[in-house]
Amino acid sequence: FNEQNFIFQQSKTKDLLSPADLIPRLEDALGKFSRRDAAEVLQPVRTAVPLQKHGGFMGLMPTYMEKDGVLSTKFVCFYKREEGSTLPAVQATVVLLDPEYGNVKAVMDGEVITAMRTAAVSAISAKLLMPPQAEVLAILGTGKQALSHCRVFTEMFSFKELRVWSRTKEGAARFIRSIDGPVQGCSTAEEAVRGADVIVTVTGSTQPVLFGQWVKAGAHVAAVGACRPDWRELDDVLMKEAVVYADSREGAMLESGDVILSGAEVFAELGDVINGTKAAHREKTTVFKSLGMGVEDAVSAQLVFDRWKAQAGKF
Ligand SMILES: NC(=O)C1=CN([C@@H]2O[C@H](COP(=O)(O)OP(=O)(O)OC[C@H]3O[C@@H](n4cnc5c(N)ncnc54)[C@H](O)[C@@H]3O)[C@@H](O)[C@H]2O)C=CC1
Ligand SMILES: O=C([O-])C1=[NH+]CCC1
Known part of the structure; x- marks a missing residue:
């Protein structure tokens, strides 16, 4: 070779x-x-x-x-x-x-x-689980995955409003400069997600950045970061209130701090919804816990x- x-x-x-x-x-x-x-x-x-x-x-x-x-x-x-x-x-x-x-x-x-397939799988989760007539997309994090999610989500859906939050002003400014369409930079994660229909968490955080009390009932969350058993992006309230989907049930039980530490039940894999063996609960608040699969x-x-x-x- x-x-x-x-x-x-x-x-x-x-x-x-x-x-x-x-x-x-x-x-x-x-x-x-x-x-x-x-x-x-x-x-x-x-x-x-x-x-x-x-x-x-x-x-x-x-x-x-x-x-x-x-x-x-x-x-x-x-x-x-x-x-x-x-x-x-x-x-x-x-x-x-x-x-x-x-x-x-x-x-x-x-x-x-990695950047494109992860964003594409999150977009599949949104296609299956977001509320009908979703208008507002919020992205927490402004790195590589944030950019690929922004590209894929804006290509696949027509949100009326896109909001973004970074832990630093420079991160948000860099993100806003890198994308074509209109985007609202928010100074807090709460400001970005209040009232949002779809929320994407793509941070390197090991502590929760998204809290259930901020999340609109019926919203869909694609949670992409926190891929180690002791890392979190979402709090217990959100994990327990939402219907939780994962890419791999075994992966989520072994790798996802949000699932393991909250004790939340994984209701279904995304593939189960695609196969029609498990329901897509669009009417409820849903979390897709993405870990990434081979x-x-x-x-x-x-x-x-x-x-x-x-x-x-x-x-
Ligand atoms: N589920 C999956 O298939 C995949 C998941 N990932 C995960 O996605 C996340 C983002 O990856 P990339 O965009 O490539 O990384 P990146 O380094 O390009 O971006 C990370 C973003 O998170 C922010 N961030 C870091 N620590 C933070 C904190 N404590 N609080 C708030 N924001 C924080 C940074 O400011 C930056 O905006 C990582 O957690 C990574 O492990 C990455 C690839 C695939
Ligand atoms: O699936 C993947 O490539 C990754 N998941 C978390 C970090 C990288």
Whole structure:
């Protein structure tokens, strides 16, 4: 394996991936995952290796989709970064293999894949669970995931109002400068979320930043940060009052501080709703606890590979 063409840099994955193409593949993958049919998806909960000295962890996310012939693994390193740091909080690489022989087919930059697939899965959660006629979107956090969520949500839905909150003025200003449409910068998280129909939490916080008493009844929350068992983004009130959905029930029980420490019950996986085996409680306050799954990276990497093959006229 030393073929230049099979290394996909960030610019290439960016060119080849679009939310519109990705969303149907992710919906299909989430549905397959929740059927727990080993011939469709084999995906253990990610192995997390703490990098104590450097304030981060490395996650290994292997996935096999036998029927689809997709074998991949992602390596992802996550670090807590100071506001304004130019270093990325999340760095990732996705390796796509041939399941028949075990040879590597492609090595891809995983930052764009991670940013886009995470936002696309949150958008799927909103499509299924947000109240009808949702008008106001609030985003807490202004980093890479905030930007990708903003892009995917504004592409997929027509909110009348977009609000954003950062823990620093500079973070909010940078975010507002980076996006095209109108956005209201809020000086507190409470101001951003009061009355919002959809709330996205994409912070590196380890303590709650969103409190149930601020959240409008019937709102949908896509909770994307706090991916360790002792990290929180949401308080107990919200976790207990809302109907809680997750990408993976096992992942949520092992990795999500919001689920584990609040004692909240995971009502369903997003895939169960897609499969029609569990209800989408749009009329209630809902939380989608996103942790990120290997199967999302697998289908995203396969999509990049398929698009590249089609463009290059390969095989
Ligand atoms: N569920 C999933 O599939 C994925 C989840 N993530 C998680 O999403 C979160 C955001 O990731 P990125 O945007 O890549 O990181 P980033 O570093 O680019 O952005 C993090 C944002 O959180 C803010 N923040 C950090 N600490 C905070 C605190 N104590 N209180 C309030 N705000 C705080 C920062 O100011 C920044 O705006 C992280 O927690 C990461 O682990 C990332 C990738 C995938
Ligand atoms: O799924 C993913 O890639 C991650 N989830 C939390 C940090 C990175």
